[in-house]
Amino acid sequence: MRWQDVEPLPDLNGGISAILASADALKGAWEDWLEHIDEQEFRRTRRRSLRRHAIETGIIERLYDVDWGVTLALVAEGLTQEAAAREGGISDDTLAVIRSQYDALEFLADAARGGRDLSVHFVRELHQAITRRQLTYGATDTLGRVFEAPMRHGEWNRHPNHVVRPDGTLLEYTPPEHVQAQMDQLIAIYQKTEAAHPITRAAWLHHRFIRIHPFEDGNGRVARALTLLVLLRDNYAPLVVDRSQRARYIDALDQANAGDLAPLIRLFARLEISALRFELEAPSVLRETAGGAAEVARAHADRLRLNLVAKDSAGRSGPAVRLAGSLQTKVAHYLRKQGDALRDAFATIAPETVVHVHHAEPPSQRSLLHRDRFRAMANSAGFRPNLNEGVWWATLYMEIVGYALHFHTAIIKAGPPNTGALVFTVSAAVSPPGEIESNDLPVPVWACDPTPDDSVTLVFSDAPDARWPEITEVIDQVLTAAVDQLGQQLG
Known part of the structure; x- marks a missing residue:
């Protein structure tokens, strides 16, 4: 050229x-x-x-x-x-x-x-x-020698x-x-x-x-x-x-x-x-403050005061919640389709394969569960989560011949209140025999934490259909890697 x-x-x-x-x-x-x-x-x-x-x-x-x-x-x-x-x-x-x-x-x-x-x-x-x-x-x-x-x-x-x-x-x-x-x-x-x-x-x-x-x-x-x-x-x-x-x-x-x-x-x-x-996003107060417990307390008080005075004058919270809800419906449906396809693919070697898809969203109390997990996902994906009002989460759980695949998605509010910013992120793990938990939302030993590449930042004014291709790209990329890991574990 x-x-x-x-x-x-x-x-x-x-x-x-x-x-x-x-x-x-x-x-x-x-x-x-x-x-x-x-x-x-x-x-x-x-x-x-x-x-x-x-x-x-x-x-x-x-x-x-x-x-x-x-x-x-x-x-x-x-x-x-x-x-x-x-x-x-x-x-x-x-x-x-x-x-x-x-x-x-x-x-x-x-x-x-x-x-x-x-x-x-x-x-x-x-x-x-x-x-x-x-x-x-x-x-x-000119002779190709590096110097x-x-x-x-x-x-x-x-x-x-x-x-x-x-x-x-x-x-x-x-x-x-x-x-x-x-x-x-x-x-x-x-x-x-x-x-x-x-x-x-x-x-x-x-x-x-x-x-x-x-x-x-x-x-x-x-x-x-x-x-x-x-x-x-x-x-x-x-x-x-x-x-x-x-x-x-x-x-x-x-x-x-x-x-x-x-x-x-x-x-x-x-x-x-x-x-x-x-x-x-506010940085870690502890890292930014060098003056002991009282100064850290004052820094947190200042941060919380800012959160209280930042009114939703532009009306972003409602559209953000509607956007998250619309995308959550699409994610849950997409995971069910993926789960059915995975069960069919493994049916020839393991007819007893079990697949479940669970999900929750605010204001359901279940959306407030497992904050430590979602906080860890957010930290790995490179953002500070706002978990106070819950998370729009969905999980695909598959159990096959003693192994379990755990695939989680989450739509999490990011930054201070009322900014209308959301982040979609995912995480996946494979649990070997003896570590399977069959409750509604399994807690695996993580093998694949999200990175900033495995997330999509959303804002309140986004149209769900316009951002959906980016979300499916992230789901497909991480779920494919997790299924490959599962296949290798199966031998």
């Missing part, structure tokens, strides 16, 4: 309007929530978001690796060796690179707040800031660059002699896209910058930072492409290379929804 001139934002027919509307609805809830917190609390939340981006952007590039526990500590407590040491530690060199990336994001956030225009000079400044503590990068000479080349901060690439796509074809980036002209053209076209949705605009800028690939190294990190600049200018939260999204992100970029930008826009919209949800 030969390099191309920067092309204008294309007409899009990829069904992106629904997911963009979901992001905007959650943004409205987030902006209402901001009215109830002071500037200091907002800045603390924003710093956590930027720390998360600063860590994950280098992991995406395989620049370093950071344990998930260390990541959570650094995000919550700050980019210090003391915070990292409590979860296993991090090297000084890695922490220095992460800090420089974080400082670059602070520089970018200040530029967004100040209304600074995007320019070629700004892009070069941003590259300098992001790569400041990176002295070398991995390069390949460490010196990093030239803020300077355009001097050598032709290309990458091999998954199908084996060669993707050419802009030749060095055309980089300056292409960057000038990129900025000129970007300035004419103000009428486009900010997430669409950010995805276009991100991809077209990647196709130019103006620097010898750090292009991905700069592209993801530029995405933040576009979103912050329009008062969105800073989205994060984290390690769990790497494969989808690369696939979406490859589809954009082939001419279809819609998958990248949809991915960025989902990540923006997650980013807004992240900023809506």
Whole structure:
């Protein structure tokens, strides 16, 4: 695939309007929530978001690796060796690179707040800031030998660059002699896209910058930072492409290379929804507070006071409950169909196979059961649950020749009250003989906890049918893996 001139934002027919509307609805809830917190609390939340981006952007590039526990500590407590040491530690060199990336994001956030225009000079400044503590990068000479080349901060690439796509074809980036002209053209076209949705605009800028690939190294990190600049200018939260999204992100970029930008826009919209949800969620008070029991108590009191004053002035709770109920009906029906299909598939070897589907939803008392389990599912999926009014849960239980398959789904309120945010997530396990429990909602030893990839963030304004394909995709993906695990256990 030969390099191309920067092309204008294309007409899009990829069904992106629904997911963009979901992001905007959650943004409205987030902006209402901001009215109830002071500037200091907002800045603390924003710093956590930027720390998360600063860590994950280098992991995406395989620049370093950071344990998930260390990541959570650094995000919550700050980019210090003391915070990292409590979860296993991090090297000084890695922490220095992460800090420089974080400082670059602070520089970018200040530029967004100040209304600074995007320019070629700004892009070069941003590259300098992001790569400041990176002295070398991995390069390949004409004989195919890998070596460490010196990093030239803020300077355009001097050598032709290309990458091999998954199908084996060669993707050419802009030749060095055309980089300056292409960057000038990129900025000129970007300035004419103000009428486009900010997430669409950010995805276009991100991809077209990647196709130019103006620097010898750090292009991905700069592209993801530029995405933040576009979103912050329009008062969105800073989205994060984290390690769990790497494969989808690369696939979406490859589809954009082939001419279809819609998958990248949809991915960025989902990540923006997650980013807004992240900023809506209060962090662990214990991690944020260093002054003993009384100060922790005061912090919790402040948090609870905020929850009480955040009235449902926009009327989000009712639509969110109706959305959850509608989706719960569809999930229960879908699980019954899947259970029947599984029983039929195993009937030839185990006619006595038993399949049950159970479910509950608020205001039923059964929706309030098993909070520890749903809290664990939420934590594994990367969000803070609001379990006070119950959970819309459904479980598929299958018993076959002494083994049991447990597959759970849950629709859980997320963030502070009355935001209208929900998360659908799943979890699965296989219990060996002797560990089967046959009550209505079995408690297995978990073998497959959910990840952020195994969840779908929903908002009160979503149409059930519009989000249903994402939910079935998550169900099918995890249930298939669980059935495969069961089959291997059976021998």
